[in-house]
Every structure is written in structure tokens, then in C-alpha cells.
Amino acid sequence: MRQSLLGWFDRRGRDLPWRLGHEGGRDPYRVWVAEILLQQTQVSRGLLYYQRFLEHFPTVQALAAAPIDDVLKAWEGCGYYARARNLHRAAGLIAENGFPVNYAGWLALPGVGPYTAAAVTSLALNERRAVNDGNVRRVLARLYAERQPAQSWVQARAEELLDPGRPGAWNEAMMDLGATVCTPRAPTCQACPLSAYCAAFRAGEAALFPAPKVRAQVREVRAVAVLIGDAEHAVLEQRAGNLLGGLWGLPLAEPALGETPAQALARLCERLHAVPGDLLGTVNHTMTHRRIRLDVYLATLPGAARQPTAQMALSRLDHKALGLLKHRQAGLFSVS
């Protein structure tokens, strides 16, 4: 099985920009940034973000020395901004102490979980650590015809199968197989180097494994925001909290319990000493566990300091809100 998969990988493995350096000795900085950035992001889209990020911060020292606002700006569009903040904090520690030399050292860094630590140490240090992500889970569930593979089960199978001589290549091969051949809906089993070992394929039920996960409920959130200025220069505030913390955006308020959106708007304008104007439009935006409906109002505040929106790290929600001005000119009042 190992020979089949590694032989396939040597012929067909993807040529990705973070796979720089020889097998088992990849550049740890590139692997680490790529693994953090690609979590929850498709590779095709992640590639653009990755290249942009590396252009801004080609080395860990450059990342460590950069102000957090520049890092968040370069992260724009990737979502999950807590990852960018952790990357920056960890870069500071690495710039001071050097790259960790083993799995435990990587795991101790902010924002580095078992998956990232296993990926970096196997790919950059040739340490025998199996990665366990959605791709690996799917491939193993099918190989063993396991409908509901628990995390511990996946990790144990992945460790058993890991090639001890080429752990980094094995992990990359599993990732590539899951991403290009053993895909979620339509696996191309005829082209798969592991079909001779695959129980789901033998049963003719490849796509039925694993059983779909029950999705967490999405919470509906209502909020109001004010646009003081225009799309290029507007009053912005820095958000706090885990969700969009550190990013800049239009002043915003969520209605408190029992409060209407109109009352939340009045409270927001009172805090800013601004005068509310017309409804500009509504933005619908979905994040992992939240569906946000944001009503954006025009407001006036003579003498208010406005910031250049293109130079600030804004969330996609705020880009959509600013885009309402253009939509309004086109006669549209809602953006999704």
C-alpha cells in the first residue's frame, strides 16, 4: 500500500509553492504559513492569499517585525482572523528563539494544533507524525469502510499507515489523494493507487463513506451600522472580541435583549454623537456559525476623523457594507 501511494505521489503529486526544499526538509516557515492559511480555505483560493502573504512577509523575521495591522491587512479575505493574530505572536517567539525542533515545540506555539504541528514536523523535520484532517479522514473511512470515524480512530489508523522512511511524503500523498482523487462527492476510484486495498470501493459504495456530519446550528444575528463619510473615507472603529477582533469596520451595534434595531441605531448614534440619516441598505453575510443581517444607515458627524478605507484591514462584512453605496447608485438595496 505504501509503495502504491508513494509511487503515485512521486509521479502525480501537486507542485505547490510551499513545497520548497527537499522531501523531509521543506522550509518550515512556508509550510507553517500555508497550513494555517489553508485551514477552512480551498487550495485554489488559498494559493492567491498565500502568495500575497509571502510577498508581504517573505521570512519569519519580516512577519515578526511587522505591525499587527499590516498582518491583518495582508490576511484580508482569508477569514478567521484569530489565526493571523496567532501567526504574528508565534512569529515573534520564533524570531527570538528560533524554529522549534520537534513536534512538542511546535505544538507549544500560539495557534498551532496537532494537525499543523504534525504537518510542519513531518514535512520540514522528517519527524514521524501523521496528519489528520478532513481529507485523511475521508480516505481512511473509505479504505476501512468506517461510516462514523472518530478522531481517535482516524489518528490511530493514520499513525499505523504512515511510512516510517518518508513520513513527510506520505502525509503529502494522503493530502493530495484526498484533494484530487478521493474527493467528497465523486471519487475517481479507477485512477486511485489504493483501490486494491479499499473496502468501500470493493463494496461499490465509495461516496457513502464517511456518513455526513451533523452541522452545528447557524445563529441569526441582527445588527445596525452607520456610514459616516463615503466608500473611500469613512469613520471606522477597531473591533474587539474573537470573531472580527483587531479588524476595522463601520461603527456597529447589535440590539440588546428586548431592544429593537431602531433603538440600537439610536444608542449607536448617541455614543458617536452622530445624527442618523436614511437607510442605505442591508447586507446579508454568513460566517461559520452566524448569519448576519446588517442594516447600514447613513449618518452625519461634522468634523469627524475619517480613515482611508483601502488602507485599513476590513472584514468582508464591512467591504460589503461600503459596497452598498455603489449598489445604491445602481438601484439595489441588499447585498449577500
Ligand code: SF4
Ligand atoms: S478507491 Fe476510491 S474510495 Fe477508495 S481510496 Fe481510492 S478513491 Fe477513495
